[in-house]
Amino acid sequence: MPSESDPIFLRRETQLLRGPFEVPPQFSSLSEAVHRASTVTFDDLDAFASRRERFLNGYTYGLAGTPTHYALAARLAALEGAAHVALAPSGLAAIHLVNQALLAPGDHVLFSDSVYGPTRSNAKEILARSGIEVEFYDPLIGSRIGTLLRPTTRLVWCESPGSLTMEVQDVPGIVDACRPRGVRVALDNTWASPLGFRAIDHGVDLSVQALTKHVAGHSDLLLGSIATNDAELYGRLRNMANLMGANVSPDDCALAIRGMATLPVRLKAQSGTTLSVARWLRGRSQIDWLAYPPMPGDAGHALWTRDFLPCGALLSFTLRARTWNAVREFVDALRVFRIGASFGGVNSLVAAYRDVGERSHGGPACARHLIRLSIGLEHADDLIGDLSRALEAITIESEFTSSEIPHASQ
């Protein structure tokens, strides 16, 4: 700030531009400061000229990180139990970043057949076009993944549970098969979050989260993260994010930090309600198939109890009336659940899919007319009451008359 003792006389216009804006040493609060910056300033030319040396842990340019970015990365590293965390503008951008940082033309990459639809589209439309060989494997393959590894295999992607069809993968088995062959394993851990699955402890090389979901928790921002213990991989990810110009807003980082404060209590409450809803739905005559791995009796429950801590706010089911008309009547009758994609927010959501998208290993039983519920923080009885009313709204006619328009949606 200019003062009387300032050796240079400055006019008012110039005074208005004076920085840097520093936090006064006497000031302290409980909230994370939002440091907005494209330009980062330097004390002298040597500091500017050597800025690249501080790229991984210092400040060079807004794109490469501000104190707010590093604060979020540090909290995520603590949550993941990982040494390093790189940030990305969205969950999908984090997945893309891993692919760009690790794969080159001629490489082979394996994806679980149950991956998030846009992950599959990204692989098919970007990786395959760049001369990278993309293969999809049976989500339940476990350690037999070893039979699919080639000398050119660089990366195996897991996603567990699958975000629509909820297959629980034997991630430790996959890690055990890949590690001796020098093949990296990346996991999209958005479903369970690191509170539900300790990906890094289970030997996963790259633990990816769409922070958009449980961490943000309020359906109002997009962010992604990649946690790893490998310093070299971390450097490659940060460098690639910079090359791609993949910017992360410090405002969104501050919101994600706020979300993290309540993540454990939200997840616990939402998981408890989800189990109540799943149990209630399973007892209804209108329900055919239902998947919620934390519920005893679920197809993935044995693996779930072996590897996961009790949590999860997402369930899928199909109606016995297997027509799109019945799905429409049911969904449109809901009043507490709002129609929308995504999950992990405080508001309960419903989404329905004519089909679960392309599969290379045969469609699962639930492939058509799948309904997915994301459970928020509403009272369980209000959600169950809403579902009960909506199930009653399905008319007898729609059980038999279908208006099928075959097309894939995701």
Ligand SMILES: *Cc1c(COP(=O)(O)O)cnc(C)c1O
């Ligand atoms: C939502 C989601 C993503 C993508 O996250 P965005 O931030 O929306 O890009 C990736 N994987 C899974 C499993 C998701 O649910």
